[in-house]
Amino acid sequence: FSLTSLTKLQGESGISGKGFDNAQILLYYSIIIRKRKKEMGYLNGGVFRSTDPWIHGERCIDSNELIYVIDGTVFLEEDGVCYTLSRGDILVLEGGKRHRGTAPSVGVEFYWFHFNGPFPVKELHAADSRFSVLIRQLFHYENNPTFPRRTLELMLELIFIELKVA
Numbered sequence: 001f002s003l004t005s006l007t008k009l010q011g012e013s014g015i016s017g018k019g020f021d022n023a024q025i026l027l028y029y030s031i032i033i034r035k036r037k038k039e040m041g042y043l044n045g046g047v048f049r050s051t052d053p054w055i056h057g058e059r060c061i062d063s064n065e066l067i068y069v070i071d072g073t074v075f076l077e078e079d080g081v082c083y084t085l086s087r088g089d090i091l092v093l094e095g096g097k098r099h100r101g102t103a104p105s106v107g108v109e110f111y112w113f114h115f116n117g118p119f120p121v122k123e124l125h126a127a128d129s130r131f132s133v134l135i136r137q138l139f140h141y142e143n144n145p146t147f148p149r150r151t152l153e154l155m156l157e158l159i160f161i162e163l164k165v166a
Contacts, residue, residue, distance in 0.1 A: 042152040045113025056101030063114040065093040072108030090124040111135045120164035134159050
């Protein structure tokens with residue numbers, strides 16, 4: 001940290017002039033930065049469509065993946081647990097766990113996005129259409145350079161709040 005950034009941090013935190021020295025302030029912010037790195041973070045996403053028979057390939061990735069089925073049926077397995085997802089279903093595949101398709105899907109369409117951090121639910125059946133709206137809004141922000149990256153984090157947080165209360 002430079003003296004300028006330290007002064008800015010002191011002003012933003014409201015802790016300057018309250019008996020904290022520069023070393024304590026730097027320690028405070030290093031803890032906050034490390035904590036935020038462990039929190040949720042949007043990585044990327046999109047929509048998958050296939051009119052031909054399709055089966056999800058086997059893989060293990062280090063990020064979580066949320067799948068929201070728009071149409072068709074998706075057959076997945078994660079670490080020995082099988083899932084059959086239909087229109088309106090949501091599933092979070094956990095980072096570090098192997099997942100794969102278990103049967104071909106025909107005429108399937110789903111939103112997917114990768115993220116880091118905790119999530120409120122593993123599986124939700126027959127979620128209402130507000131999730132589709134929120135996810136499309138998330139993708140709009142991702143593909144529009146006018147919006148800051150923080151907008152994606154806020155949309156992800158909003159989606160998770162909605163999932164938690166659903």
